[in-house]
Amino acid sequence: MEQFLLDNAERYKNLVAKFRPVASGPKASDSTTATPEIVVCSRLRPMLEDELAQGFPVGVYLRGNTNTVDLHELKQPVRGLPRITSSDYTVDRAFGPDATTAEIYDSLIHPLVPWAWGGGVATMFAFGQTYSGKTYTVSFLERQVAETLMDGSLSGERNIYISIIELAGQTAYDLLNARRQISILEDSFGVTQMAGALEHQVTNKESLLDYIEAAASLRRTAPTMKNDSSSRSHAICRIRFENHALPSSKDGLLYMVDLAGSEAARDKAIHDVSRMKEAREINTSLSVLKDCIRGRALADADSFAGKSGKKPAYIPFRQSTLTKTLKHVFDPASGRSCKTVVVACVNPCLADIGASKNTLRYAEMLRVVMPKTKPAEYHPGVPATWNNEQLRSWIQTNSGDPAINPTPLAPTETGPQLLRLPMPEFLSRCLQTPDVSAEQAQAFQAKLWKLHVDSQRAANRASASASSSKASNNSGSGKPGSGGRLEMLDSSADPEPGSAEVPFQQRIRPGMVVGWKPSAAGGYESFSVGGKAYAMVMCPREVVGERVRDVRGEQVNGKDTTGSSVGGEGKGETGEAYLCAMVAPALLPGSYGISPWRQVVVRVEEMEAEVLMEWDEATRYYYMTV
Ligand SMILES: Nc1ncnc2c1ncn2[C@@H]1O[C@H](COP(=O)(O)OP(=O)(O)OP(=O)(O)O)[C@@H](O)[C@H]1O
Numbered sequence: 001m002e003q004f005l006l007d008n009a010e011r012y013k014n015l016v017a018k019f020r021p022v023a024s025g026p027k028a029s030d031s032t033t034a035t036p037e038i039v040v041c042s043r044l045r046p047m048l049e050d051e052l053a054q055g056f057p058v059g060v061y062l063r064g065n066t067n068t069v070d071l072h073e074l075k076q077p078v079r080g081l082p083r084i085t086s087s088d089y090t091v092d093r094a095f096g097p098d099a100t101t102a103e104i105y106d107s108l109i110h111p112l113v114p115w116a117w118g119g120g121v122a123t124m125f126a127f128g129q130t131y132s133g134k135t136y137t138v139s140f141l142e143r144q145v146a147e148t149l150m151d152g153s154l155s156g157e158r159n160i161y162i163s164i165i166e167l168a169g170q171t172a173y174d175l176l177n178a179r180r181q182i183s184i185l186e187d188s189f190g191v192t193q194m195a196g197a198l199e200h201q202v203t204n205k206e207s208l209l210d211y212i213e214a215a216a217s218l219r220r221t222a223p224t225m226k227n228d229s230s231s232r233s234h235a236i237c238r239i240r241f242e243n244h245a246l247p248s249s250k251d252g253l254l255y256m257v258d259l260a261g262s263e264a265a266r267d268k269a270i271h272d273v274s275r276m277k278e279a280r281e282i283n284t285s286l287s288v289l290k291d292c293i294r295g296r297a298l299a300d301a302d303s304f305a306g307k308s309g310k311k312p313a314y315i316p317f318r319q320s321t322l323t324k325t326l327k328h329v330f331d332p333a334s335g336r337s338c339k340t341v342v343v344a345c346v347n348p349c350l351a352d353i354g355a356s357k358n359t360l361r362y363a364e365m366l367r368v369v370m371p372k373t374k375p376a377e378y379h380p381g382v383p384a385t386w387n388n389e390q391l392r393s394w395i396q397t398n399s400g401d402p403a404i405n406p407t408p409l410a411p412t413e414t415g416p417q418l419l420r421l422p423m424p425e426f427l428s429r430c431l432q433t434p435d436v437s438a439e440q441a442q443a444f445q446a447k448l449w450k451l452h453v454d455s456q457r458a459a460n461r462a463s464a465s466a467s468s469s470k471a472s473n474n475s476g477s478g479k480p481g482s483g484g485r486l487e488m489l490d491s492s493a494d495p496e497p498g499s500a501e502v503p504f505q506q507r508i509r510p511g512m513v514v515g516w517k518p519s520a521a522g523g524y525e526s527f528s529v530g531g532k533a534y535a536m537v538m539c540p541r542e543v544v545g546e547r548v549r550d551v552r553g554e555q556v557n558g559k560d561t562t563g564s565s566v567g568g569e570g571k572g573e574t575g576e577a578y579l580c581a582m583v584a585p586a587l588l589p590g591s592y593g594i595s596p597w598r599q600v601v602v603r604v605e606e607m608e609a610e611v612l613m614e615w616d617e618a619t620r621y622y623y624m625t626v
Helices: 002-007 009-018 049-054 101-109 112-117 134-150 205-218 265-270 273-304 321-325 350-366 388-398 415-420 423-430 438-467 469-474 481-488
Strands: 032-034 038-044 060-062 068-075 083-090 093-095 121-128 159-168 171-174 180-186 192-195 200-202 234-242 252-258 338-346 369-371 513-516 533-540 577-585 591-603 607-616 621-625
Touching: 002 009, 002 350, 009 068, 009 083, 038 060, 038 101, 038 273, 038 350, 060 350, 068 350, 083 350, 093 101, 101 112, 101 134, 101 338, 112 121, 112 134, 112 234, 112 252, 112 338, 121 134, 121 350, 134 205, 134 234, 134 252, 134 338, 159 205, 159 321, 171 321, 180 321, 192 321, 200 205, 205 234, 234 321, 273 321, 273 338, 273 350, 338 350, 388 415, 415 438, 423 438, 438 607, 438 621, 533 591, 591 607
Parallel strands: 038 093, 038 338, 121 252, 121 338
Antiparallel strands: 032 369, 060 068, 068 083, 159 171, 159 200, 159 234, 171 180, 180 192, 234 252, 513 533, 513 607, 533 577, 577 591, 591 621, 607 621
């Protein structure tokens, strides 16, 4: 085959020079748009000296100033002279042989760093056939990331940890611990753990680069015909960012993944059975990766197109060790804000055209394009329709007291963009307004999300009732507020109109949630966090029987065994104290659980304020609202 290409190199070049792309009708790109969170780019490396010396022509070209790549194969028909067969592939960004890795970094990878720094999950994958420039590209990008992380341009303080592992088939190794074998496990909370892998804290650029360099030298390598240092394993570099200012928030994660090279067809002849098995495993994991990347892109697109009620797309991340390790990136249930950049590395040499075609086809398949729709008309109750100005004005009037300054919170973002922001970044931006507390910031974030989710549900309900006459008959009671009251009962807000005018102490009722400060006299000090605690009112203390005991096992009402009266400082005044259920932070950031069987007695004078809590069906926790 190679000889056929060399013999016909001149004819091939002439045919390519005459090639004109077929003028097609309106292009698909005119009516579609890629999902914003996943960018797929291609990078054509230059021809290398050995390829040029052998006389192979270029087989893959960037089409002018576009994001389309043309690929020309040379075919021998049954009769007649060899002909070229051309195909083209469109990606979100195409880089030609003259583009530097620095250009790729500046336009696509650099924005991932503040995203992960701010608490999001950012991932960069490089894939392509053996010898296409993956390691060349990733190693430069890793160095640039180290530069950005340590040049002081990112605001705030973070603890930075690095771990680098290698996946070869089903087996995982720690590249920062002498290739010790580790396990990829999912814990009981559904979080993937790299059990046994060491994580190293880094405080400067040099130590970060040293770890990256040490791992690179340990990558398992085996000679292939094309590339003596060919990587036959996936390498995952994970940088984790811990934000001390927001201890309950999830850590930001930046993954840089150098995927194993898919074997070029012409290498296969001389490879033994185990190498072929290895190649099959690599191809399987790349196939699962494609399904996961597409699945996540579709899930995100549905969520922001108001189709959250739809059956979620199946994302098979448990089907390969690679995708299981990167569960955070693919599992929409993890609730993480993710950004992903895929770099498809392409060897332009005509001798490797088959593998290049597979790479470009794969890259095209990773893209999820959606029909372009007109920007949605502004609606004050639908954050997904707000432009920056409308969003800012909503922040100003709905963020509590003191009002959160919209300038640091949403300098340029629209409603949908702010909703996509990683939660820790959202909170950090809120906290830039003087006197805004972490609780207020969290409550405000929950308020925005509640509005978004409610507006989606309302839109889903509207479209469901429009398509079902039965539904519309049922809803025809003529009382628009009848469903509203039911929904209100998912919140601890007082359903009585005008209740906000009355001080909360005068309208205490079962189900009201209060913030309180346990006093030393009450004996509940150890149940508070930073002197603060929350409780849900159950009933006045004096109505409970003598056998009722609180969370400490103390009698709540009546005489204790020594004969002295308990509660309310022994005076037994009515209405002064309430038996309450403890409300404590739960597993998810910003979430709370109510424990009906952990009871405390809260005196009205210890109560500081009413706190509004809302039940969230999806996570099954309560969240505070402003
Ligand atoms: N953009 C580029 N400019 C110049 N040389 C490049 C470029 N990209 C790759 N190369 C060269 O191409 C060769 C192959 O690159 P590299 O080792 O990165 O390939 P790879 O895809 O990682 O291969 P494998 O999967 O086998 O590890 C190297 O000699 C590298 O220096």
